[in-house]
Amino acid sequence: MAKKNLYEILEVDADASQADVKKSYRKLARQYHPDLNPEDDEAAKMFKLVKEAYDVLSNPLERDKYDEMLFSGAGGGSTDWDDEDEEEDIFANGDGSMSSATARSDAPVNGNDLRYDLEITFEDSAFGLETEIRLQRSSGCDVCSSTGTEPGTQTEPCMNCNGTGRVNVTRSTPYGPQTTTAVCEVCHGRGRIVPYPCARCNGTGQIQVFDSIPVKIPPGVDEGARLRIRGRGEPGQNGGTPGDLYIVVHIKDHPIFERHGNEILCEKQITFAQAVFGAEIEVPTLEGAAKMKIPPGTQTGTIFRLRGKGIWDSNSGARGDQHVKVSIMTPVNLTDKQKGLLLKFAQSLGEDTRYLGR
Ligand SMILES: [Zn+2]
Numbered sequence: 537m538a539k540k541n542l543y544e545i546l547e548v549d550a551d552a553s554q555a556d557v558k559k560s561y562r563k564l565a566r567q568y569h570p571d572l573n574p575e576d577d578e579a580a581k582m583f584k585l586v587k588e589a590y591d592v593l594s595n596p597l598e599r600d601k602y603d604e605m606l607f608s609g610a611g612g613g614s615t616d617w618d619d620e621d622e623e624e625d626i627f628a629n630g631d632g633s634m635s636s637a638t639a640r641s642d643a644p645v646n647g648n649d650l651r652y653d654l655e656i657t658f659e660d661s662a663f664g665l666e667t668e669i670r671l672q673r674s675s676g677c678d679v680c681s682s683t684g685t686e687p688g689t690q691t692e693p694c695m696n697c698n699g700t701g702r703v704n705v706t707r708s709t710p711y712g713p714q715t716t717t718a719v720c721e722v723c724h725g726r727g728r729i730v731p732y733p734c735a736r737c738n739g740t741g742q743i744q745v746f747d748s749i750p751v752k753i754p755p756g757v758d759e760g761a762r763l764r765i766r767g768r769g770e771p772g773q774n775g776g777t778p779g780d781l782y783i784v785v786h787i788k789d790h791p792i793f794e795r796h797g798n799e800i801l802c803e804k805q806i807t808f809a810q811a812v813f814g815a816e817i818e819v820p821t822l823e824g825a826a827k828m829k830i831p832p833g834t835q836t837g838t839i840f841r842l843r844g845k846g847i848w849d850s851n852s853g854a855r856g857d858q859h860v861k862v863s864i865m866t867p868v869n870l871t872d873k874q875k876g877l878l879l880k881f882a883q884s885l886g887e888d889t890r891y892l893g894r
Pocket residue numbers: 677678679680681682683684685734735736737738739740741742
């Protein structure tokens with residue numbers, strides 16, 4: 537037996553008002569209530585299904601999503617409802633308190649939030665960035681005014697359901713055949729079909745448009761930061777407010793610098809002589825090469841600090857430091873003469889040179 541869809545379970549039409557959904561739910565909930573049907577597994581199952589169906593259909597937003605799934609044919613007719621949207625409870629009008637006068641097609645529906653993942657360079661994360669992103673979103677088709685019907689043509693009544701949008705389905709039950717109404721599969725409960733779909737939108741009534749949105753990334757932005765741009769999400773319907781756009785920032789790795797909070801770290805190799813005598817060396821910074829002094833007798837692994845050369849702290853407005861970790865390069869490919877000098881040097885320090893080079 538095919539699974540029923542949520543409308544069939546609640547025994548309402550696909551275009552039933554919120555009031556009708558509620559009324560039918562109350563009737564069925566009473567009918568199948570476990571207290572009134574002790575030890576009746578079938579009734580208990582129905583009670584649960586009715587409750588689940590009502591949870592979805594009483595929430596205009598969830599109902600819209602379900603309609604989209606049902607009428608697009610994705611899993612159509614099934615009661616499996618993937619209820620993974622954690623935001624379902626925060627929407628206004630989700631409490632089923634709408635009056636019967638408010639048909640759902642007229643109810644304001646807030647637009648969905650959108651997410652855009654933006655990858656920026658390490659330098660841009662440090663100093664901030666003004667850029668523009670191009671965002672694809674759906675918009676009402678301008679050719680057919682969102683009707684999905686090619687201009688100059690008309691919709692026609694659905695032959696399968698005689699324009700009613702529903703069909704009778706008879707199934708056998710332990711108590712004999714039972715007839716219920718189901719949403720017409722041909723017209724998806726609309727009662728009319730579109731013989732000539734709009735060529736621009738393929739009959740969907742929606743087209744994809746591109747928005748150019750200026751984006752200002754503040755200095756010091758960190759990996760995974762979310763910037764909210766109000767009102768640039770999907771448009772609302774029937775006077776609902778548009779959603780917000782969330783820009784999620786991703787920072788590319790840098791070949792030289794590593795970031796730790798607002799501090800940055802890089803490594804710099806120095807020669808043995810520089811380590812011994814001390815020197816003024818050149819180190820990379822986010823703003824190009826800079827001079828740095830190392831003292832005589834610098835050991836490998838020593839970390840030096842360049843104040844204020846790190847990342848801006850967006851809260852305090854202060855700038856972090858840069859840390860430079862030095863390591864001493866071991867000379868390679870020495871000539872015999874150089875090796876001789878180094879050997880003499882080692883001996884002068886009293887080093888046991890008998891095993892060197894073995
Ligand atoms: Zn169109």
